[in-house]
Amino acid sequence: MSDSLALSLSGVSKSFDKTAILKGINLDVRKGEFISLLGPSGCGKTTTLNLIAGFSKPDAGDILISGRRVNDMPSHHRHLGMVFQGHALFPHMNCFDNVAFGLRMRKAADSEIRSRVGEALELVRLSGMEKRFPRELSGGQQQRVGLARALAVKPEILLLDEPLSNLDAKLRKAMQSELRAIHTKIRTTMVYVTHDQEEALTLSNRIAVMNDGRLEQLDTPEGIYLQPRTRFVADFIGSSNFLRGTVIECRPGSVVAKLETGENAIVRTDKNLPAGSEIQLGVRSDRILVLSADAPISQGALSGKVLDRVFAGSQFQILVEVASGQRISVHLNEAPSANVVPGASVRLEIAPSNWMILQ
Amino acid sequence: MKISVTSIFAFIIYAIIIAPVLMVVGASFTETRFIAFPPQGFTLDWYWRALNDRALMGGLWLSVTIALTAVGISTVLGTMAAIYLARPKAFGGAVLSSFFLAPLNVPAVMTAFALLLAFTRWGLINWYGLVAAHVVLTLPYVVRSVLVSLAGLDSSIQRAAGILGASPLRVFWHVTLPLIRPGVVAGAIFSFLISFNNVPVSVFISSPGSAPLPVVLFNRMQWLAEPSVAAAATIAIVATISTMLILERRFSFYQSMFR
Known part of the structure; x- marks a missing residue:
């Protein structure tokens, strides 16, 4: 089992000036995996990356790279690669020398350096740019040199610290698909820090959602999106609405819950929740149907009043106030019927499988 | 080329800084036995003296x-x-x-x-x-x-x-x-x-x-305020x-x- 692990963090904690930044992180990364550390700023994702890189030491817990404990191993012995937020290229060296730096530090032979640098630059589609200096390159090209420089040494793990956040939206998209293609091709284990949920969803094999120094959930992008474990995850990734409820009936495969709006909802779940237990429910904004108030009544619908209707390009966004006074945001891919306008009474229908039980 | 007020100021300041230096250089060529400015006559003797001092x-x-x-x-x-x-x-x-x-x-x-x-x-x-x-x-x-x-x-x-x-x-x-x-x-x-x-x-x-x-x-x-200085x-x-x-x-x- 541990042979297939590229990286393993167990109980890793770190404080700065008596403020706990990481509160016991456990994380196993398999060889060849692309894993994202996703969370808001200050959640500890960059600190985690810096600990893996060896820029600082954990106060408690162990970091294992390929099964070896590296807590006390300095950065330059860890055999890692890293791509930085600002490209961090060596401004006094041309592309070739930048990419060759790691190989030279490893005292590789000249012929090997030449072929490895060539390969790396070809991988990022920058062949022919060897003589250019970083300042002569565009932002996207600089970041690709940064990637080539990190990959040229064939690192055990490639660490990426928000590498695309300084690029404009279009370039970022292009670089995302390029990064995906490169990962598919070379299968290097990658640990990617980002606060951009879309980036994490599109790039990763698995996502580690972090919040306030803890790992909230570690799952595949689908798992994170469709079965968030906590309210934080449901809220941070995608747009969600939250309602409290009390279980009133337990059926095989589902429960009936009385919502704080006074209405009942059928919630699909494999969990065995006794009647009377309080639960936190959530529903994705794009998993709600809006029906006019005179549609035939079905079980598990919420009635409410439309507050706002916005056209946001790829979708329509409707804001509905329900009986408890909460505002439910609904995202529709197609235009709602013309009578869904501010002031109108509507019913919101939520399928049992679209309710999420959160912690 | 337009002469602005700032460039006149800059010129004056340069002149103030450089003038004493030019005076020293000028005085080194004088033929008198003491430092004089403007120099009287022209000689390189003081350089010879200085180099042999x-x-x-x-x-x-x-x-x-x-x-x-x-x-x-x-x-x-x-x-x-x-x-x-x-x-x-x-x-x-x-x-x-x-x-x-x-x-x-x-x-x-x-x-x-x-x-x-x-x-x-x-x-x-x-x-x-x-x-x-x-x-x-x-x-x-x-x-x-x-x-x-x-x-x-x-x-x-x-x-x-x-x-x-x-x-x-x-x-x-x-x-x-x-x-x-x-x-x-x-x-x-x-x-x-x-x-x-x-x-x-x-x-x-x-x-x-x-x-x-x-x-x-x-x-x-x-x-000894000699021009060799x-x-x-x-x-x-x-x-x-x-x-x-x-x-x-x-x-x-x-x-x-x-x-």
């Missing part, structure tokens, strides 16, 4: 050796100090940096007096004492300008080098040093000028008979200006400083 040439040689040695020492020490002080968690950083910059804020005569008291007791009123005193004087300039260079340095560049397998020493040699070189060179050049032109400290520390050039000139001016000063000025021009060509020194 053992005290003057000895002073020049002493100045050069002291300046080069002191600059070498303070460049190395000052760069090391600045690198330590630039660390975010430098122990006693604030205290140490004001310590290193103190000679900038204390009148040179005070520093000189303090050094005289200490060096007399330690028997250092000689070449070594002069070098040590000049290191004290010039260190702040190196620390200052290297600190400025380091402040403009993206720390992730050094981290990048480290994670690519470079030990801290090799990170310094291959990445940090090339990137702060303009600051190091600027500090070294300033130090050279400060040391080469220093009078107050050198006056206290030097023993009669072995004094650096500015002290010799200073004494001569008091007792102006000639020696001119030689020193020409040497300084040509050094600056060569360095400017070689390192684009002013550009790198005021970028």
Whole structure:
């Protein structure tokens, strides 16, 4: 089992000036995996990356790279690669020398350096740019040199610290698909820090959602999106609405819950929740149907009043106030019927499988 | 070309700075036995005299050796100090940096007096004492300008080098040093000028008979205001200006400083 692990963090904690930044992180990364550390700023994702890189030491817990404990191993012995937020290229060296730096530090032979640098630059589609200096390159090209420089040494793990956040939206998209293609091709284990949920969803094999120094959930992008474990995850990734409820009936495969709006909802779940237990429910904004108030009544619908209707390009966004006074945001891919306008009474229908039980 | 008010001001200020220098140069050509400006007649005799004057040439040689040695020492020490002080968690950083910059804020005569008291007791009123005193004087300039260079340095560049397998020493040699070189060179050049032109400290520390050039000139001016003093000063000025021009060509020194 541990042979297939590229990286393993167990109980890793770190404080700065008596403020706990990481509160016991456990994380196993398999060889060849692309894993994202996703969370808001200050959640500890960059600190985690810096600990893996060896820029600082954990106060408690162990970091294992390929099964070896590296807590006390300095950065330059860890055999890692890293791509930085600002490209961090060596401004006094041309592309070739930048990419060759790691190989030279490893005292590789000249012929090997030449072929490895060539390969790396070809991988990022920058062949022919060897003589250019970083300042002569565009932002996207600089970041690709940064990637080539990190990959040229064939690192055990490639660490990426928000590498695309300084690029404009279009370039970022292009670089995302390029990064995906490169990962598919070379299968290097990658640990990617980002606060951009879309980036994490599109790039990763698995996502580690972090919040306030803890790992909230570690799952595949689908798992994170469709079965968030906590309210934080449901809220941070995608747009969600939250309602409290009390279980009133337990059926095989589902429960009936009385919502704080006074209405009942059928919630699909494999969990065995006794009647009377309080639960936190959530529903994705794009998993709600809006029906006019005179549609035939079905079980598990919420009635409410439309507050706002916005056209946001790829979708329509409707804001509905329900009986408890909460505002439910609904995202529709197609235009709602013309009578869904501010002031109108509507019913919101939520399928049992679209309710999420959160912690 | 339009002449603006600011360019007139600039011209006046340049004139004020350069005029005394031109007077010295002019006076060195006079045929009179005393320093006169405007020069009367034209002769190169005073240069011949100055070049054959053992005290003057000895002073020049002493100045050069002291300046080069002191600059070498303070460049190395000052760069090391600045690198330590630039660390975010430098122990006693604030205290140490004001310590290193103190000679900038204390009148040179005070520093000189303090050094005289200490060096007399330690028997250092000689070449070594002069070098040590000049290191004290010039260190702040190196620390200052290297600190400025380091402040403009993206720390992730050094981290990048480290994670690519470079030990801290090799990170310094291959990445940090090339990137702060303009600051190091600027500090070294300033130090050279400060040391080469220093009078107050050198006056206290030097023993009669072995004094650096500015002290010799200073004494001569008091007792024997011969045009050979102006000639020696001119030689020193020409040497300084040509050094600056060569360095400017070689390192684009002013550009790198005021970028």
